[in-house]
Amino acid sequence: MQPLLELKNIVKTFGTHRAVDNIDLTMQAGEKTVIIGPSGSGKSTLLRAINILETIDSGSILFEGNDVGYRQVKGKQVLDKPKNICKLRTQIGMVFQHFNLFPHMTVIENAMEGQVTVLGIPKAEARAVAMSMLEKVGMSSFADRFPASLSGGQKQRAAIARALSMKPKLMLFDEPTSALDPELVGEVFAAIKQLADDGMTMIIVTHNMGFAREVADHVVFMENGSFLAKGAPDDFFSKQCEDPRIQSFIDRIF
Numbered sequence: 645m646q647p648l649l650e651l652k653n654i655v656k657t658f659g660t661h662r663a664v665d666n667i668d669l670t671m672q673a674g675e676k677t678v679i680i681g682p683s684g685s686g687k688s689t690l691l692r693a694i695n696i697l698e699t700i701d702s703g704s705i706l707f708e709g710n711d712v713g714y715r716q717v718k719g720k721q722v723l724d725k726p727k728n729i730c731k732l733r734t735q736i737g738m739v740f741q742h743f744n745l746f747p748h749m750t751v752i753e754n755a756m757e758g759q760v761t762v763l764g765i766p767k768a769e770a771r772a773v774a775m776s777m778l779e780k781v782g783m784s785s786f787a788d789r790f791p792a793s794l795s796g797g798q799k800q801r802a803a804i805a806r807a808l809s810m811k812p813k814l815m816l817f818d819e820p821t822s823a824l825d826p827e828l829v830g831e832v833f834a835a836i837k838q839l840a841d842d843g844m845t846m847i848i849v850t851h852n853m854g855f856a857r858e859v860a861d862h863v864v865f866m867e868n869g870s871f872l873a874k875g876a877p878d879d880f881f882s883k884q885c886e887d888p889r890i891q892s893f894i895d896r897i898f
């Protein structure tokens with residue numbers, strides 16, 4: 645089957661530091677990959693590279709079999725067709741640790757904005773889509789509230805609904821619960837789990853091992869820009885205990 649996403653030998657450096665060092669990853673539609681690993685290991689940079697919020701130094705990214713269009717010019721990697729980036733970004737939703745909601749817009753306006761301005765969807769239709777996504781994450785009763793009046797968990801669920809309103813084919817979550825008080829983590833994971841059960845393809849960076857076990861098809865451990873280990877959750881958490889680096893990381897976050 646044609647993979648939804650293929651990363652081949654992705655490298656991203658900042659100065660002399662290789663933040664992402666030769667990463668390969670293939671995702672089939674419907675798969676869920678959880679990435680764990682210590683702070684500074686390159687997890688966010690990798691997600692940002694997939695969404696082309698960072699341009700990579702070398703390697704290639706294919707989405708639905710199409711190369712996103714990097715090419716080498718005088719030893720530097722540049723994007724061939726900037727138009728492709730806009731299209732790709734509409735197909736990949738991203739949810740960050742800090743919700744980045746538009747503060748001057750209500751929850752539903754947040755979820756309509758991209759549909760109207762980027763996809764050119766008429767307002768009435770955008771509103772209906774936004775409302776259905778808010779329902780999905782249990783936020784429809786907060787549609788007319790402003791972000792400042794919401795709890796962290798509600799803000800994050802609104803941010804998820806906003807991303808979903810663009811009808812993405814892939815969702816990227818970068819530590820979606822790490823800025824939340826512990827009692828608010830569950831409601832956000834429940835929303836993501838629901839999405840997973842609906843068949844969404846997703847990559848989730850999280851330190852929550854229970855959640856990783858519950859939703860992941862694959863768990864990947866990242867360190868110093870590389871994937872040290874990859875496996876199905878049960879294998880991963882049993883076998884990886886033999887690797888002292890991974891075990892010590894897991895011990896520290898439990």
Ligand code: ADP
Nearest residue numbers: 658661663681682683684685686687688689690
């Ligand atoms: P993680 O998300 O795993 O904590 P990051 O991807 O944020 O790791 O960072 C990986 C490495 O790249 C870190 O050493 C970080 O300091 C560095 N880095 C990330 N973004 C930048 C940037 N814009 N400029 C310089 N260095 C960066």
Ligand code: MG
Nearest residue numbers: 687688689818
């Ligand atoms: Mg990060």
